[in-house]
Amino acid sequence: MGMQKELQAAIKAILPEVDCVIGWGSGPDPLHGAPLFMRSEDDANRFASGFFAVNNPALFLPEYKGKKVAVVVKGCDARSVGQLLSEGLIKREEVSLIGFPCQGVVDHDKVAAALGEKGEMGEVTAVLEEGDALVLTLRGETVRLNKADVTAEKCMRCQYPNAHIADTFVGEKREPVATADDFADLAVFEAMSLEERQAFWEKEMSRCIRCYACRNACPLCVCRDHCVATSRDPSWLTQADSVKDKLFFQVIHATHLAGRCTGCGECQRACPVGIPVLLLKRSLARSVEKLFAYRAGIDEGTPPLLTFTLEEPTIKERSW
């Protein structure tokens, strides 16, 4: 593919200037890509962009603070980088961004669901992209899937497919899928009554195994080893296997991301038991956008919860 070659050329061009270029390579099976850390031209030749380049490479940037790195970014990845920059968690001069027009990425849960009786994802031996279709080979047969049916939800409402911050942009910018976020996913959820929502979380969280994969996949969770989930002082959570504590951790995670979460969805993708943990963050993002006209990673300026104005015209305080 043209795009692949062009990106590889751009990566090779910048390699001499940086410690490392972060991008994607092939993963354990044809349906999965994986992060790739490129330090040589050989590494660059293994670079693979496209439908399976799902991971958010911004996750690794804070660890490289103090070193110069380049990173290949989808539009959503660039938002994470933008947020890290506005919080001063990484330095602009230490990061070089290579952007490209992202055509959307896969949602593995949808693929698994689409395959259904036909087999497991692990049994897929080859994948071919033919226009709007994916042609999978498994158990000796070919299965055609409509790409649109197995594309990640975030791509279906994507407003920023072209990395909005990029030092090098490869290819022609594409039209965004949407011009505004209508938070339709929340509307679906909110069709439930309050009681039903509470029951929903109770049921969902009962599956949680407290693996913290959600947290570890989040490019903005910079506390890492010092997360309050496991600290003794302060001791916000017990280690008990209770729905209360597990839900509370999700609330903590979401609250810590209020006004910061860019909606990359890595937390939810990383969840091994399929809990829709992104919902809480989406709810907060909606509030923050409505109250402070702020979209994390896009809008300049101090994140809204780290600042204030004397009058808050959008906040309707209780009359009493």
Place this chain on the structure above:
Amino acid sequence: MRIGVFICHCGSNIGGTVDCKSVAEESYAFPDVVFSTDTMYACSEPGQQGIIDAIKEHNLSGVVVASCTPRMHEPTFRRAVERAGLNRYMFEMANIREHVSWIGKNKDANTNKAAELVRMAVSKLRLNRDLHSKSFPVTKRVLVIGGGVAGIQAALDCADAGLDVVLVEREPSIGGKMSKLDKTFPTVDCSSCILGPRMVDVAQHPNITLYAAAEVESVSGYVGNFEVTVRKKATYVDWDKCTGCGLCTEKCPSKKSFDRFNEGVGPTTAIIIPFPQAIPKKASITRDACRQFTKGKCGVCAKICPTGAINYEQQDELVSMKVGGIVAATGYDLMDWTVYEEYGAGRYPDVITSLQYERLLSASGPTGGHVKRPSDGKEPKNVVFIQCVGSRDVSIGRPYCSGFCCMYTAKQAILTKDHIPDSQSFVFYMDIRSPGKGYDEFTRRVQEEYGAQYIRGRVSLIYPKGDKLIVRGVDTLMGGQQVDVEADLVVLAVGGEATQGSPQLAEKLRISYDSYGFFMEGHPKLKPVETNTAGVFLAGSCQGLKDIPSSVAQGSAAAAKAIGLLSKDMLASDPQIAQVDMKRCVGCGKCIQVCPFKAIKEVDVRGQIKAEVIETVCQGCGLCNATCPQGAVQLSHFTDNQILAEVEALCRF
């Protein structure tokens, strides 16, 4: 940990609606509680001794007292546990009086609530740690804001005690409202004869620096070391050169300026010395009235001034200083009575304010002490005084009693008779409030000896008829009888209000003010001159309207507090401040971003950026604590774990 619990009855204040004994018994079930008892008055000497004895006898390592609000007696009990050898922070209070016994009627519910509050306090205490203060040096200088009688008293007392004093006055002369009064109640002695010498003392005291025609621009810092900037407003006269000879005021051709000192009774010149006894006795130009400024030419005063002190180019000047304590004594203003349309709203020249009447009575006033009514200069015979104009009136948002009007009205009625022997005074009043020493006797004298007619009722309408004013009122003691008085002069006892700009000053000083702009004292009884901001004290009417004796008393009281504070060379800092756990800090800088006091700085620890709290700057608000995602910054004595323990203690059912 070994915790002792003391449940105070506070006489019947708590004991009346809380079963203190059963709360004490229940407290034994709380974790780590090894001793629990009820006590009649925990704050009394035997009460405190009981706590001390129990600490020693039961080897207690922490104490909970359930009694009144910690805003009242927390320091008392902290000292008590300290006397018993514990760290003062190994102590918690449960507020079972203001928050329980005084607001709930159901004894069972109150008892239950009291026990839960004790449990909450115990849960927190279990996580308390010994805390130790740091000491820092203080600046032995006091700022007094406002040069009325309260401020003068505070300034002189502080200065006499050896402190440096900076006195800032907004007007060109000190003296305040008292300097405008003719006589004072209940002695009917001359106001300026009492105040004048005190004003001179201010001018001559070596320890006092006076800035008149100046205002406080900004305040920063904290108790012991405030940074204050004062704006000296341009007077267009170089006061170093001005001798106060008054030649300029005689020659000034602009003679229609509003006379602030004389409350607008008669006009004055554009360049003025406010009154003969002014301190400092210096001239200043009212810019809006001066022809040099309004018309661009005149210059008479500059030509005539023998010392060449006039300077039309003068600019405001900012002066900065460090002070250890601040006394606010900004006084009051009369409210704008023209909201009373039924009294003419200012349309009738012979309806005047009490303060204007003082100027008419004063021998140094514009009429030389002859009472002449403004409309035609005639001497009035029938003088009507109306009380509670702008006081005790919910309809105009002033429900409070101004406190001094009953007395000054009685005084003015007496003075009226003294000045005009064939006059008759009529006083419309609602209630006579005269609780001071010799005050009620005074209000009797005005009726019995001076023949003033006191009519209980409000006045509904004043209207002119010929050269008289018809005052339509009511005599409620005659059962609601309508009455008319044909008056020559009507004097309104206009109520007071917090002086203009009070809320703005309160914000600069970071002290609270009530909905009327009066500054809030620390406690209505026990801290009447302190504020909740350490090092800032209150004197006079800025805290609530009061008469001269009370203002002077409060001025001295505020001075005593300031002197006490600055008698020490070093002050102990509050150890309830934020601390960073360096191991857990990831250097994200969010705490630095939000700190209102710039009390957190970035430090480099072995190549890694970390946050560090500057201990003497931190004020202990805990904003950083609430901001740090991983809780690496913790506010001592209000840590996450302590608050979580309280929440858990309350929600465990």
Place this chain on the structure above:
Amino acid sequence: MSVLEGKELRIVGFLCNWCSYGGADTAGVGRFSQPTDLRIVRVPCSGRINPLFIMKALLSGADGVLVSGCHPRDCHYAEGNYYARRRLEVLKGLLPTLGIDPRRFEYTWVSASEGQRWQHVVDTFTQQVHTLGPAKRLPDAPELAALAARLEPLRN
């Protein structure tokens, strides 16, 4: 020590020491009677209130949470309540997503002089929470909680 025969609900208040805690004291001094459900946690400033304290209370079984601080512009620490206002408003928006009625949480401003206003706030909020009734409890890990309670005396 169960909540009084179901008549009381569990309401936790977080009050700034300088204004609202004083306002509640003023209400007490004025003997302005109030419902007894509320339990007050004293904090130095509304800015100290991590919204997660409120979540902790709500998830731990509180039926209502009330936060009160200094009026905007009156913060003892100049700015704390401004941050609080934003954070608490955002938190309030999250509650419905969790299935918690947002009327279970309110924040307001009461100064130390406003005893009567405090009475009104407590009356109104308590009534509001009573109208909503007891909150649904999330299942704790019951056996662990029981164990913890039994181990409590051994901790020291």
Place this chain on the structure above:
Amino acid sequence: METIDLTRPDTAFIREVEKESGQTVSKCYQCGNCSAGCPMSFAYDIPVSRMMRLVQAGQKEAVLSAKSLWMCATCETCTQRCPNNIDVAKVMDVCRHMARREGKGGVYAVKTFWDAFMQSVGMNGKVHEIGLMVMYMLRTGRVFTDVDLAPKALPKGKMSILPHRAKGRKEVADILRRFHEGAADEQKVQARLAAAEQAGKQAATQEGGRS
């Protein structure tokens, strides 16, 4: 003067006045400003401030038999000047309503004049001034009321002998009839509103159930 037993005030009366007027009478601190400003005070047997005090003290009989209730010109001066924001005129108003309900005679001339006015409205839809006068004179027997004015007013064409009848007079008469039948009684209307709300709710639930 009879002694009033203050230990047994008619609290039901106080509550009723407060409910109907929406005023808190205990706010009155007897400054007398209402009496001071009242233009009709000269014609009152009890000045308005004392009326307020009597209401505070629960002296129902004294309040409802007061002539003052009927001499009030509803000029609103008392309300305008009350320092405690009490709508004094409204308190007087509701006391007068109560007096009517209790069948108090009031000041005959005034009550008759108002009743005649309402009757004129009921008959014609509009007020017919001459008709009103005639009705008033017949009832009070004051046949010479204002006869001195007739020679002035009549030539100006200001007093038509025949009433201007509105087509809608039947409607106006119906309003008066329904009022006297008690169609606007608070409890009745409230009950009807509650029933309607209940019915609305049921309809909504059924709707919800179907969807």
Place this chain on the structure above:
Amino acid sequence: MSAVSLGYYPGCSGLGTSLEYDASTRAVCRALGITLQDIPDWTCCGSTPAHTVDHVLSSALAARNFAQAETAGIDDVITPCPSCLKNLRNALEHMEDDLFRARVDALTERPLTRPHTVKSVLQVLVEDIGLDAIKEKVTRPLTGMKVVPYYGCLMTRPASTMRFDSPEYPMSMDNLLAALGAEVLPFPLKVECCGASFGIPKKEAVTRLSGKLLDLAAGLGAHAVVVACPLCQMNLDLRQEQINAANNTHHALPVPYFTQLVGYALGVPEKELGFDKLIMPLAPAFTAMQEACAKATAVAEKKPAAGKTEATAGGAA
């Protein structure tokens, strides 16, 4: 000034004792480009007697008129009479409460479907048309005429309902008359009660209270007392001789409606303004005005007293 169209509620007295108020209001509105559309088949607002019986009844009588207005597509109504205005306003205000509205509906059985407003003619002239616009159209200024404006109790009271001008010392009519060129004397009793409807059942109320008003107005040297309320006008004008008789006074003060003077100043023919309907003739006021004018001019410039003022004796009988 663009054309304005408003619903018009004349009030019962407009058909009788205040014919000239109604007539001059219509004439002035015409002259100022305001189209008035009468509420079809309007009925009595209930006036004071209804609200002394019951507030719901009073509002129902008023509400019927809004229901009638709706049939003609009228939302915004004006009325010259302050008493009608107060009743109509009160009804609208009280009916914001659902229960009250339901009780009114139970009497009228004609629930209102649209929001309505109601204003006084005075308010419309002063606030909507504006003094400048009126001043521009003055062709016969009232220069030299000394007038006291008398508003009566209800034009601005209760303040919370009327929401117009000051309840204690209104200035709108003062300013309006000044714009016409008249010399407006400060009248301290401009909102004091005239005795209202007590003229019939308790005549003393009027002779006392209106007497006090006339005394003060005459004392100030007024040529006329200008009013805005039919009841006030009747008490001061029709009953002026009763007042004189009771108080042993000899007033002969004309009591025109402000609309009559506005109309005159705007050049509306006198016969449309109903000057002849006034009991105390207006002519002396115009004579005094001319005399004052002539004197002023003579004193000022010693020029003949011709000039702008073309006023005749106002056409009064």
